[in-house]
Amino acid sequence: MADVNVHCPQCHSAHVYRHGHNPNNRDRFRCCDCLRVFQLTYVYEARKPGVKEKIMEMYLSGAGIRKTARVLNVSTNTVIRTLKKENALA
Ligand SMILES: [Zn+2]
Structure with missing residues (x-):
């Protein structure tokens, strides 16, 4: 192989090994x-590297939750969850 x-x-x-595959038969690694x-590639945008940082960037520049979700092609719940984890909404 x-x-x-x-x-x-x-x-x-x-130091990684193959850890099965996802439902779309793409390899998972551990x-x-x-x-x-x-995984090496993701279908859902929010799992791709850098998207969480982009959400924070848009929030800090004054974009709303729904605008952020629409522009980055993620769900509004993903935006809210990310902002809560970063304590931005406190
Ligand atoms: Zn590691």
Whole structure:
């Protein structure tokens, strides 16, 4: 089997192994160091790297929740959950 050069998106370790597949038959991987499970590609926009930062950026520049959700192609609940986790709505 060909060895794919996969790195953990969280800790950048190359020590990962295949951890089954998602319902669309894309491979899932697990990091041996931080035990996180991740995929190389995601269908849902909010799982892609950098989207959470974009949500915070849009919130801080005054965009509303629904506008942020529409522009980034994620759900309003994702925007609200991200803002709550970052304590932006407190
Ligand atoms: Zn890791």
